[in-house]
Amino acid sequence: MPEQAQEKQANVRSEPSRRFCVAPMMDWTTTHYRYLARQLSRNTLLYTEMVTTGALIHGDTARFLRHDPAEYPLALQLGGSNPQELAHCAALAEQYGFDEVNLNVGCPSDRVQNNMIGACLMAYPDKVAEGVRAMINATRLPVTVKHRIGIDGRESWDELCEFIEKVSEAGCRTFIVHARIAVLEGLSPKENRDIPPLKYDWVYRLKARYPHLEIIINGGIKTFDECRQHLEHTDGVMLGREAYHNPWLLAGVDTEFFGQAGPAQSRHEALRAVLPFLQDELDRGVFLSHMSRHLMGLFHGQPGGRQFRRYISENAHKPGSGVEVIEQAMARVPEPENASILPATAPSKTPA
Template sequence: MRTFDPQRGIWVTSLILNNKFSIAPMMDWTDRHCRFFHRLMTRRARLYTEMLTTGAVIHGDRARLLGFDASEHPVALQLGGSNPDELATAAKIGEEFGYDEVNLNVGCPSDRVKDGRFGACLMAEPELVARGVAAMKRAVKIPVTVKCRIGIDDQDPEVALDVLARCVIAAGADALVVHARKAWLNGLSPKENRNIPPLDYDRVYRLKAALPHVPIIINGGIAGITEAKRHLAHVDGVMLGRAAYQEPWRLLAADPGLFGEAAPVATMKDVFTAMLPYIEDQLARGVRLHAMTRHFVGAFHGVPGARAFRRHLAENGVRPGAGVKVLRDAIDLVEDGPPAALAA
């Protein structure tokens, strides 16, 4: 629904459903199989694709890149790019595929992204980012959002984040997702950029205080639902990244802890019972078992038998013709009960 915001003097699109809790877009991780798996644990989380470049969306195999299961809604498409016309075209394609939101990546620090003039390097070009947002807003009716860092390299986060935020909000962005770390494009690898730059949650809180009318979502180093609840005292939403992927059982606490609703299922074994028909369908379509089971490694972290579960999948899931029996046998190696972290 589009409404006029008199404080900003622009038309904005209300986010569909709730942006209180989401699972971060993560390259090589949050593919369609991962998102289906995550959706079985939380009805409420907003899911995101991996970052897709505008060139891939416009010229690539759209069915393979953009296809998703209807159960994934609400699901957002994350784009990487800097050309406003190409961003508008890719956003329109995403809208036509049925995505609920399009998000612009202004936070990825990889060399490939930097060389392509998109991702975190765009923190240095807020006016260009704003032109991209404005072009997408003209092209689509779904929400357009931006995911960024608090700054890059020698930028002062107090200035850099404020300038970027105000530029993209003035251009019509419906929300801003802030990874609460700098990205060091000169001197740190992409992996190091996920851990070494210190987290500065207070900087994101100050941004929210300065822009009370703008939805601000915080991301970066958040370990689980209990911590997410603490952040929600200061910002509008929380985006969980590696914790959701590496320890997916944490997602079973999302709907009860953040929305006061029962989880879709009670245990991780119930999740896999619900997952099996999807896996069988994908296998029949020619998808290899490992393409799906690679997302399950942390499913039983802390439960007796978890190591045997991982080893069985690693040794057998990659074999030609591997089927659901491999997963069933792996699950049988795990004892019933919650992860140690939940039981503590």
């Protein structure tokens, strides 16, 4: 059993709060991003990238499930549809110390559709229910589902309610709802994040209709003002791209939504806390450029932020590059004398 899982079993913790979450995002919510995020917020629930059941069962399980205990609370997102495989992987999630196991019923890419993974499963609520039931029977962890409000050809309110009811009857009590349909024919995954219109009111209606269920809203959320509005109607919010491109947003989460002081008083302080982890990873043979890309947005909108990103871009890929590249990049950003966290409520664009 992994060491971090043994430590957690000795210190049993309650189910994580989903009041504020960062969405699972392929190639983005890696352990290196999550470690940074945890230096900014203790309470934000973090999610792994989606990992397919096939990869866990037939691939390098330890590599796919590897994470640092500092990342807790942390949920594992699975992609799959075979009940036996989902059950096996849910048990692995508990064995490796995760706080939650989540089933992906929202990814619209062709590759996962061909393997009966992701949003295409919304057309098969009985199959999703069967998988969820198997997962629940295999683990003591909370089992949650992240899904769309519909897919092309199955996008009515009644069909959404049928999906919720069948999956909840299988034992799922937490639904993370991306407030867009997924168009499986004719739109790319990127276009599916922007083109179908957001229908936040549908998610609000779900909570009103099923008050006994935990409903988390996701899709296009960028500011704390928007989060507060959504929290008047739902149990939690999940942010995706904004939390990645503008990670300093997370520095205000603990104060704003949990009534606690956050762990970092400045961007510089947070980044310095990441450096020992980066060094450990370098010692394991991980290339700096594979990790540094997740740090690029930390100084977004700050004087020197562009120079910070440029220095990393020009130097992190060089042979032998180490944490000194990050330190030298950070030196290009003036450090405030009296650092303090300001509410990070303004929307931002992808860093230039």
